[in-house]
Amino acid sequence: MSAADNPDIPDAEAALVVLAARMRDAVMHDAAFVGIYSGGAWLAERLAAMIPGNHRVGFVDVSYYRDDYATSGLKGGARRSDLGFDVDGATIVLIDDVLYTGRSVRAAINELFDFGRPARIELAVLVDRGGRELPIEADYVGARLVVARDLSIVLSKDPGGLLALAVESTAGN
Amino acid sequence: MRNPQLNANGELTHLLTLEGLPAEVIRHILDTAQPFASIAEREVKKVPLLRGKAVFNLFFENSTRTRTTFEIAAKRLSADVINLNIGASSTSKGESLLDTVDNLVAMNADMFVVRHAQSGAPHLIAAHLNAHRRLHVHVVNAGDGRHAHPTQGLLDLYTIRHYKGDFGGLTVAVVGDVLHSRVARSLIHGLTTLGTPEVRVIGPRTLLPTRVEGLGVRVFNDMRDGLAGCDVVVVLRLQSERMKGALLPSAGEYFKHYGLTQDKLAAAKADVIVMHPGPMNRGVEIDSAVADGDRSVILPQVTFGIAVRMAVMSIIAAN
Numbered sequence: 001m002s003a004a005d006n007p008d009i010p011d012a013e014a015a016l017v018v019l020a021a022r023m024r025d026a027v028m029h030d031a032a033f034v035g036i037y038s039g040g041a042w043l044a045e046r047l048a049a050m051i052p053g054n055h056r057v058g059f060v061d062v063s064y065y066r067d068d069y070a071t072s073g074l075k076g077g078a079r080r081s082d083l084g085f086d087v088d089g090a091t092i093v094l095i096d097d098v099l100y101t102g103r104s105v106r107a108a109i110n111e112l113f114d115f116g117r118p119a120r121i122e123l124a125v126l127v128d129r130g131g132r133e134l135p136i137e138a139d140y141v142g143a144r145l146v147v148a149r150d151l152s153i154v155l156s157k158d159p160g161g162l163l164a165l166a167v168e169s170t171a172g173n
Numbered sequence: 174m175r176n177p178q179l180n181a182n183g184e185l186t187h188l189l190t191l192e193g194l195p196a197e198v199i200r201h202i203l204d205t206a207q208p209f210a211s212i213a214e215r216e217v218k219k220v221p222l223l224r225g226k227a228v229f230n231l232f233f234e235n236s237t238r239t240r241t242t243f244e245i246a247a248k249r250l251s252a253d254v255i256n257l258n259i260g261a262s263s264t265s266k267g268e269s270l271l272d273t274v275d276n277l278v279a280m281n282a283d284m285f286v287v288r289h290a291q292s293g294a295p296h297l298i299a300a301h302l303n304a305h306r307r308l309h310v311h312v313v314n315a316g317d318g319r320h321a322h323p324t325q326g327l328l329d330l331y332t333i334r335h336y337k338g339d340f341g342g343l344t345v346a347v348v349g350d351v352l353h354s355r356v357a358r359s360l361i362h363g364l365t366t367l368g369t370p371e372v373r374v375i376g377p378r379t380l381l382p383t384r385v386e387g388l389g390v391r392v393f394n395d396m397r398d399g400l401a402g403c404d405v406v407v408v409l410r411l412q413s414e415r416m417k418g419a420l421l422p423s424a425g426e427y428f429k430h431y432g433l434t435q436d437k438l439a440a441a442k443a444d445v446i447v448m449h450p451g452p453m454n455r456g457v458e459i460d461s462a463v464a465d466g467d468r469s470v471i472l473p474q475v476t477f478g479i480a481v482r483m484a485v486m487s488i489i490a491a492n
Binding site for chain 2: 069072073113115
């Protein structure tokens with residue numbers, strides 16, 4: 001089910017424009033944008049190009065910091081987290097595609113602290129779907145929506161770089 | 174009987190040998206190791222995957238490099254590592270291997286890293302744990318007798334893939350004391366499983382196992398013939414402490430015929446890489462000019478070994 005078939009699912013490109021507009025006047029001019037693989041990494045690169053300032057871009061893969069490792073093991077192939085700047089004293093905007101339980105963000109924050117002591121971490125997400133299990137909120141949100149618990153919202157990127165949101169059933173996972 | 178390394182779902186739960194391990198399991202370990210390599214560059218050289226797990230190093234045979242790299246790997250995964258000084262412990266008071274294991278399980282061990290002079294000792298421990306339904310306790314073979322040294326085989330495979338990209342099209346030569354070498358056995362199984370088209374062993378007849386061709390290798394007794402056109406040369410240590418009886422006239426004689434020198438290496442491809450599992454006997458199986466030369470990847474092997482052992486431990490601990 002894609003956004004085109006379902007009016008409740010926001011258009012990813014439109015949500016990105018909204019998110020960029022909300023961040024433009026609020027983020028520090030030298031804030032680093034750190035995307036959580038894989039959707040957040042695409043967004044971090046796009047946002048760095050859309051928002052004026054000196055925004056270095058980094059990526060984190062939170063596989064090693066997830067709280068479900070003991071039950072699920074390492075999922076898929078973990079990628080190398082690559083920040084490329086000194087985390088000590090940095091202002092960081094953590095970027096993810098979908099904010100849901102907050103567990104990935106918790107893992108990402110823990111990981112960032114293993115690289116150093118940031119001055120400040122903010123959170124930007126393309127979509128906030130509610131359903132938090134931890135006391136975590138986003139500073140910047142592109143779109144909000146509510147979907148059933150057994151559905152997951154997936155961000156994809158086509159070969160031309162255009163982003164799209166889709167809803168997938170997680171039943172059976 | 175089911176492969177004792179795999180659980181009912183075909184997932185790796187102990188690592189005992191590379192023999193019979195499916196190619197996809199080996200590739201999964203190598204793929205998993207790759208991002209672990211970057212953790213050493215962080216401010217905090219640790220990830221919390223094995224936080225709170227107890228890893229026991231059970232080394233019934235001496236080792237510095239392997240034990241240390243296992244210890245570093247476990248610590249980078251945030252596990253607690255307990256090194257047992259076996260020589261000075263209950264084994265010398267007559268306790269059996271499995272009684273030692275049961276006692277450590279009673280201390281809530283989560284993983285055993287086992288090195289033993291007897292082939293099959295890690296197998297015995299894994300089978301014992303499986304039989305007693307201690308499925309949450311895992312065993313990694315860190316070298317057993319002449320049988321296997323799977324993590325060394327894996328780090329050798331990782332090193333080859335790092336420098337050569339893929340195994341298809343490669344000619345790999347394993348040189349020297351194949352007879353006594355568990356490293357050679359593990360590496361040869363891994364190379365053939367991953368589809369290396371030509372694996373050679375080079376050495377004097379007395380240091381090659383009989384029917385070594387059965388492993389799927391080509392046998393050479395002459396160094397220059399065997400090294401011709403090689404992409405990778407793996408030099409084995411001359412294991413004099415394992416040698417019973419006179420298999421060789423002398424170390425000097427061995428160096429003359431089978432010691433890897435720049436001169437002999439010239440027969441291989443220009444971009445050949447030279448590997449050695451360590452510890453090296455300079456001037457016996459390898460010349461210093463080669464060991465320290467620009468084709469040598471012997472020290473990177475050690476570094477890669479940590480990432481590969483992190484991958485193995487993090488995969489089996491979750492299964």
